[in-house]
Amino acid sequence: QVQLKQWGARVLRPSETLSLTCAVDGGPFSGFSWDWIRQPPGGGLEWIGEFQDSGKTKYNPSLKSRVTMSVDASRGQFFLNLTSVTAADTAVYYCARADYSAPEAYGMDVWGQGTTITVSS
């Protein structure tokens, strides 16, 4: 059973950089895309971006100027960096495995447990 285990600093001050890691356990790394999604307190899901198997990245246009995603395939890990955080970035952050390749196009079929990030001065 494939699992995603994620971790990172949970409390940040405004203007700091959010850094999260997600590790793939029990399954392959190559052949999939790797996504980050967040959910503010009491709110809905917001897609942050995706690191595709091709090496390309796609980001939410509203966050693009502050987001960087990368991977270390040799260790089965992928990373999220979000710079210049504010209170509006307070949310639960999820990592997810995605497969949109034809014909299956499964979507985000494996999710991490979530990491609660609080931005406060």
Added chain:
Amino acid sequence: QPVLTQPPSASEIPGQSVTISCSGTPSNIGKNYVYWYQQLPGKAPRLLIYRNNQRPSGVPDRFSASKAVTSASLAISGLRSEDEGDYYCAAWDDTLTTSCVFGTGTKVTVL
């Protein structure tokens, strides 16, 4: 950032059926697959439906979905207490830059 519009809530008694709508545009639902995710209280989201109407293994056939031109719907039949939670649709959107968009979410309450 475009979003997909869902009703904020839906409720029904156990055993009955509930249907959740998801309204999009030609640039998202109109040309791409729709996905549905279930989020039970305090849990991470879980894939419920992929490629418009396909159920991953382990998802009961009480859950079904369909897609029209620029809208989609999720139906839950034989409602059970463990179905109570939030449901989100999602699709890729090709406006300007390609990005994934989620629906606004629907809270399903089992009365």
